[in-house]
Amino acid sequence: MNEQIIGLDIGDVRIGVAVSDRTRLIANPVDVITRVGWGPDCKKILEIMDRYDTRIAVSGLPLNMDGSEGFQARKVRELCAQLEKRGVTVYYQDERLTTVRAEDALLESGMSRQDRKGHVDKVAAAIILQSYLDEERQKPQGAI
Numbered sequence: 001m002n003e004q005i006i007g008l009d010i011g012d013v014r015i016g017v018a019v020s021d022r023t024r025l026i027a028n029p030v031d032v033i034t035r036v037g038w039g040p041d042c043k044k045i046l047e048i049m050d051r052y053d054t055r056i057a058v059s060g061l062p063l064n065m066d067g068s069e070g071f072q073a074r075k076v077r078e079l080c081a082q083l084e085k086r087g088v089t090v091y092y093q094d095e096r097l098t099t100v101r102a103e104d105a106l107l108e109s110g111m112s113r114q115d116r117k118g119h120v121d122k123v124a125a126a127i128i129l130q131s132y133l134d135e136e137r138q139k140p141q142g143a144i
Helices: 038-051 071-085 098-108 113-138
Strands: 006-010 014-020 027-034 056-061 089-094
Touching (some): 006 038, 006 071, 027 038
Parallel strands (some): 006 056
Antiparallel strands (some): 006 014, 014 027
16 A cells, blocks of 8 residues: 555636645645646646656545535546546545635635635645545544
8 A cells, every 4th residue: 555645626617636645645646737637637636646657546426415426526527437438546535615625724724815815726636635644544444
């Protein structure tokens, strides 16, 4: 289990990217991709994955507050399907309220509104990935 995992917070305008350490204990924010289209977006994600020598991703899944999947969740699944066609294994993590948590964390750090705008997506990706890593550690040994 030395392969790192990439975390994705996929939005309409930007994609936040985070990466785990090799022990899969800690998620770190690493990049923000400005959306262009499926092809260029996938290419940029794959370039980041190459940098970390991984083909495993955890994508936030924007569920409705009642837990159902809506239009945004379908758009995320469509982009992730394109990544899967390129050999990426994608897992999904409920991302409800992660952007709010990311904004709160950056606000508490004293970051200005303008600076927060450039960081919130990658911090949200780190929160999504950290939630996934924490849940995986809680599973009984041998569980999949």
